[in-house]
Amino acid sequence: MVDDHALFRAGLRLLLQSIQHNAEVLEASTLAEAIALATRHPDLSVCLLDLNLEGEYGLDGLSRLKQIAPDVAAVVVSAAHDPVTIHACLDVGAMSFVPKSMPPATLALAMKEVLAGNVYLPPDVLAHSGSSETAAPVLTRRQHDVLRALGRGLPTKSIARELGLSEHTVKEYISALFCALKVNNRTEAVVTATALGLWSARSAGRGQ
Structure with a gap:
């Protein structure tokens, strides 16, 4: 947890530990401390x-963190939450974006999603995703x-290592996903x- 406001860190720590009682929460107030x-x-x-x-x-800090720890799921928690900033964070490798301005109950729901390994994005970003014109595809287990x-x-490279696949095969799966979702890049x-609700295992079909 990286934030230079100790009071916010304290509140977020209590929230996280109320959601996941056995969570070990490490705190940093600067990027240098976070990288260490x-x-x-x-x-x-x-x-x-x-x-x-x-x-x-901010974006430089996020980029440096992902260079040092590429496998860490980076979740941006910020007061700035305009669509341009959110998309820029996703481009650099953020998993989710949680606005600090959300009501406590909504923040708790967002953190539950994040700790479950799901992507959380603000509703206004999803509303402009164009997904209303895209039917939710049925993905194979491996595509999912x-x-x-x-x-x-x-x-x-990390995806290939984690799934026991070659990088070439992973790139083929990514291309197939882009076609299925009718998108042009990872951020899209x-x-x-997220807008189509595809993070649940229920959205995956059988086979490879």
Whole structure:
């Protein structure tokens, strides 16, 4: 959890631990501290990152974090939540975007989704995704695995290692997903899949 406001960190820590009682929460107030923690804890699963850290430009910080820890699911928790910023964060490798301005109950629901490994994006971003014109495709189990890995912001190399596939095969699955979702890139795929509710295992069919 990376935020330079100690009070917000304290509140978010209580929320996280109320959702997942056995969660180990590590805190940092600067990007340098966050990178040091990620280096010392290679098993780190989720990073909640504020874009507006003092003395840091948010997207650069997110990019540096993903370079150091590419397998970490980065979740941006920020006061800024315009569509351009949100899409830019997804482009850099963020898994989800949670506005700080949300009511406490909505923030709790968003964090439950994030801790369950699902993508959370603000409703106004999903409303403009164009997914209303796209029928939800039935994905194979393997396509669904690759889609969830894309949602976590994993690079192709990490997806291949995690799923025991070659990078070439992963790229083929990604291309097939783009066609099924009628999108042109990873960010569009994540937004469309979120709008269509494809993160649930129930959306996956059988086979490879």
